[in-house]
Amino acid sequence: MSSSAQKVSQECGDCPIRHRAVCARCEPAELTLLEEIKYYRHYDAGSHVLWSGDRMEFVASVVSGIATLTLTMEDGRTQMVGLLLPSDFVGRPGRDTSPYDVVATTDLVMCCFRKRPFEQMMERTPHIAHRLLEMTLDELDAAREWMVVLGRKTAREKIASLLTIIARRDASLNMRSAKGVLVFDLPLTREAMADYLGLTLETVSRQMSALKRDGVIELAGKRHVTVPDFSRLLDEAGDDSDGGMLA
Amino acid sequence: MSSSAQKVSQECGDCPIRHRAVCARCEPAELTLLEEIKYYRHYDAGSHVLWSGDRMEFVASVVSGIATLTLTMEDGRTQMVGLLLPSDFVGRPGRDTSPYDVVATTDLVMCCFRKRPFEQMMERTPHIAHRLLEMTLDELDAAREWMVVLGRKTAREKIASLLTIIARRDASLNMRSAKGVLVFDLPLTREAMADYLGLTLETVSRQMSALKRDGVIELAGKRHVTVPDFSRLLDEAGDDSDGGMLA
DNA sequence: GTCAGACTTTGACTCAGATCAAACGCGAAC
DNA sequence: GTTCGCGTTTGATCTGAGTCAAAGTCTGAC
Numbered sequence: 144m145s146s147s148a149q150k151v152s153q154e155c156g157d158c159p160i161r162h163r164a165v166c167a168r169c170e171p172a173e174l175t176l177l178e179e180i181k182y183y184r185h186y187d188a189g190s191h192v193l194w195s196g197d198r199m200e201f202v203a204s205v206v207s208g209i210a211t212l213t214l215t216m217e218d219g220r221t222q223m224v225g226l227l228l229p230s231d232f233v234g235r236p237g238r239d240t241s242p243y244d245v246v247a248t249t250d251l252v253m254c255c256f257r258k259r260p261f262e263q264m265m266e267r268t269p270h271i272a273h274r275l276l277e278m279t280l281d282e283l284d285a286a287r288e289w290m291v292v293l294g295r296k297t298a299r300e301k302i303a304s305l306l307t308i309i310a311r312r313d314a315s316l317n318m319r320s321a322k323g324v325l326v327f328d329l330p331l332t333r334e335a336m337a338d339y340l341g342l343t344l345e346t347v348s349r350q351m352s353a354l355k356r357d358g359v360i361e362l363a364g365k366r367h368v369t370v371p372d373f374s375r376l377l378d379e380a381g382d383d384s385d386g387g388m389l390a
Numbered sequence: 391m392s393s394s395a396q397k398v399s400q401e402c403g404d405c406p407i408r409h410r411a412v413c414a415r416c417e418p419a420e421l422t423l424l425e426e427i428k429y430y431r432h433y434d435a436g437s438h439v440l441w442s443g444d445r446m447e448f449v450a451s452v453v454s455g456i457a458t459l460t461l462t463m464e465d466g467r468t469q470m471v472g473l474l475l476p477s478d479f480v481g482r483p484g485r486d487t488s489p490y491d492v493v494a495t496t497d498l499v500m501c502c503f504r505k506r507p508f509e510q511m512m513e514r515t516p517h518i519a520h521r522l523l524e525m526t527l528d529e530l531d532a533a534r535e536w537m538v539v540l541g542r543k544t545a546r547e548k549i550a551s552l553l554t555i556i557a558r559r560d561a562s563l564n565m566r567s568a569k570g571v572l573v574f575d576l577p578l579t580r581e582a583m584a585d586y587l588g589l590t591l592e593t594v595s596r597q598m599s600a601l602k603r604d605g606v607i608e609l610a611g612k613r614h615v616t617v618p619d620f621s622r623l624l625d626e627a628g629d630d631s632d633g634g635m636l637a
Numbered sequence: 638g639t640c641a642g643a644c645t646t647t648g649a650c651t652c653a654g655a656t657c658a659a660a661c662g663c664g665a666a667c
Numbered sequence: 668g669t670t671c672g673c674g675t676t677t678g679a680t681c682t683g684a685g686t687c688a689a690a691g692t693c694t695g696a697c
Contacts, residue, residue: 214535216538216542218628225534235527266516269516276519279526284489286537287472287490288461290471290536293540332675341542344674352676581645589685590686591644591645592684593684595647596646596684599647
C-alpha cells in the first residue's frame with residue numbers, strides 16, 4: 144500500500160504545491176500548525192488509495208503523481224468522475240466513508256492530515272476553510288463542464304476534450320510550449336480514458352487513430368503525444384474556442 | 391423579469407427554507423444581519439434569471455419554484471448541469487459573471503443578497519461559509535453521480551434515474567407517500583428532460599411511453615406521474631438499489 | 638367554441654458507437 | 668533470445684439512440 148522512494152521535502156515552505164493546495168492561503172504560523180499534523184504517504188502506480196465504502200481516516204492533497212476518482216455500478220460499468228492532479232484535495236471534512244474508488248494511476252505522493260485534527264484546524268483557521276470552498280467551487284464548475292462532454296459531445300470531440308485538458312494542465316506545470324507545439328505523455332491507459340469519457344476502449348483507440356491520421360495529433364509509442372497546432376485541437380473539441388491559448 | 395404575486399414572508403424566522411439554505415446554521419443575531427441585506431425577486435415560469443456571461447450583482451437562494459442551470463455549446467447543443475430546488479444556492483462569491491444560463495421552469499421566488507455585502511458577511515460569519523462549503527460539497531457529489539448517469543446509463547435507465555430524483559425530492563418536501571405509492575408532477579418539459587439526460591426529446595418521449603406500457607409508471611396527462619412501486623423504479627434506474635426508500 | 642401555437646407522441650429510417658473477435662507490440666521475467 | 672501478459676489496434680457486425688417527418692393533444696386567447 145505504500146513504498147516507492149521519491150524525495151519529498153518535509154518543509155511546507157518549499158513544497159511544490161504550496162501555492163495551489165488547500166494550504167495556499169495559510170500564513171507561516173498556520174503552516175507550522177499544519178506541519179505538525181501532516182504526514183506523507185506513497186502509493187505505487189495501479190494501487191488503490193481508497194475503496195468505495197472505505198472508512199477514510201484522513202484527508203489529503205496530491206503532492207505528485209495522478210490519481211483517479213471512479214464510481215462503479217453494480218454490474219461493473221464504471222465512470223471516472225474526477226482526475227486528481229498535484230494540489231487537488233481528496234476527502235471531505237465531516238464524512239467518514241469514501242463514496243468513490245481512488246486509484247493511483249502513476250506513482251503518487253499524498254500529503255495527509257488525520258481527519259479529526261484537520262477538521263478542528265479548519266474551524267480555527269478560516270484561511271483553510273476559505274481555500275477549500277474555493278477549490279470545491281472550481282471542481283464543481285469543472286464537473287459541470289464535464290457533464291457537457293459526457294452528455295452532448297461525439298466520441299471524437301470527447302477525445303479532443305480530454306487531450307485539451309491534459310495538455311493544458313501539463314503546460315501550466317511544465318511551461319514547455321515552444322511556439323504552440325505541445326508535447327506530453329498521456330497518464331492514462333485507453334481503458335481509463337474510456338472510463339473518463341463514457342466510451343469503450345475500442346472507440347477511444349479508433350478515435351485516437353483517426354486524430355492521428357488527420358494530423359491533429361502525432362503519436363510516438365502509445366502514450367507520447369505531440370500537438371502541432373493547439374487551436375486545431377480546440378476546434379476538434381467543439382469548445383467555445385476562446386482562441387486564447389492555455390488559460 | 392419580475393411580477394407574479396406569491397406571498398412570501400419577509401421574516402427569516404418562518405422562511406420555508408430556513409433550515410436547509412445557506413443561512414441554515416445562522417444564529418438569530420446573524421439572521422438579523424442577513425435580513426437587512428436580503429430582498430426577494432419573483433420570476434415567471436420560462437423567464438431567464440441569468441444569461442451565461444451576465445454580470446451577477448447578487449447571489450441567491452431558491453425559496454420556491456424550480457430553476458435549471460444549463461450550458462450551451464456554440465452550435466446550440468445544450469446540457470442541463472443542475473436542477474435548482476428550494477433551498478439551493480445560486481452564484482459564487484468572488485466571481486462576477488455567470489458561466490451558466492439560469493432559467494425559471496416554474497414561477498420562482500429567490501431570496502437575493504447583493505454580492506459585496508454577502509461576501510463581507512461571509513468573511514465575518516463562519517456559519518455561512520461553513521454551510522456553503524457543505525452545500526457545495528453535496529452538489530459536487532450530486533454532479534459526480536450525474537456523470538455516471540450521463541456517461542454510462544441507457545436511455546431507459548436515465549429516465550428512471552431522473553424520475554427517481556424528482557420523486558425523492560418531492561416526497562421529502564411533501565411527505566405524501568402512502569404505502570410506497572408516489573404521486574408527483576413533472577416540473578420539466580420533455581425537452582428539458584432531454585437536456586438534463588443528454589438525450590433527444592423523441593427518445594425521452596419513447597422511453598416514457600415504454601415505462602408506462604411496462605407498468606413502471608402511470609401517466610395522467612403529460613406531467614402527472616404515479617409510481618405504484620418505487621423499488622421497481624429504482625431497479626429500472628440501475629442504481630445500487632439500497633432498497634431503502636427515500637433517503 | 639374554435640383557432641393558434643406549444644408540447645408531445647409515434648413511425649420509418651439512419652448512423653455513431655457498442656460488441657464480439659482476432660491479432661499486434663512491447664516491456665519484463667526467465 | 669524467447670515467452671508471457673498486458674495494453675492496444677483493427678475488423679466485422681449489431682443495435683440503441685438520433686434524425687426527419689407527420690400527426691395528435693392540450694391550453695389559452697379571442
